[in-house]
Amino acid sequence: MDAKTLCLGALMHSEASGYEIRKLFEGGPFSAIYDVSFGSIYPALTVLLDREWATCSVEEQDGRPDKKVYSITPAGRAAFLDALATAPAPDKMRSEMLFILSFGDHLPRSSVLDLVDRYIGDYEERLSAIDDRCDDSGLPPVRRFVHNFGITMYETALEYLRTHRDDLAATELSPRDHEDQQEEHVITTGGMQ
Secondary structure (H helix, E strand, C coil): CCHHHHHHHHHHHCCECHHHHHHHHCCCCCCCCCCCCHHHHHHHHHHHHHCCCEEEEEEEECCEEEEEEEEECHHHHHHHHHHHCCCCCCCCCCCHHHHHHCCHHHCCHHHHHHHHHHHHHHHHHHHHHHHHHCCHHHCCHHHHHHHHHHHHHHHHHHHHHHHHHHHHHHCCCCHHHHHHHHHHHHHHHCCCC
């Protein structure tokens, strides 16, 4: 799904600035299911304006630059609904943590456990942010379903990380751990055996 479609989807919720669109994908209702960067939002909004799929108004703000607020047009709504009618691409998991952990046998165990602990903290923060910012009681049933699916994915990942962290701690030392212990021994004993 391209940034234009994602921006149209955000504008289906309500009119918004580029910053407000970004916030929908960062701690808002779309945060658990999709990501879009500022670097792709603003060019997409320019295309939406060029195609007359959105309009832009300027709101003055005291002591700050003027705020550009985008609204979807009927043509934009039709384009968005057309985009929704196409078959979605299969879901792809992108995780730097999992990529790094796939090489965990080459890292000190303490680094692996620190990484897992950081991700536990990150997932706890994400769930807390979703709970604090997103009241799903007024959502239509389908949007509540999506919202709760995202929460369930974070909760499941968090439960897995918490449950299996100790499995990593209890595993035998990797070759790298042995090297690190030997280096520590040499340093603390001055190389004397």
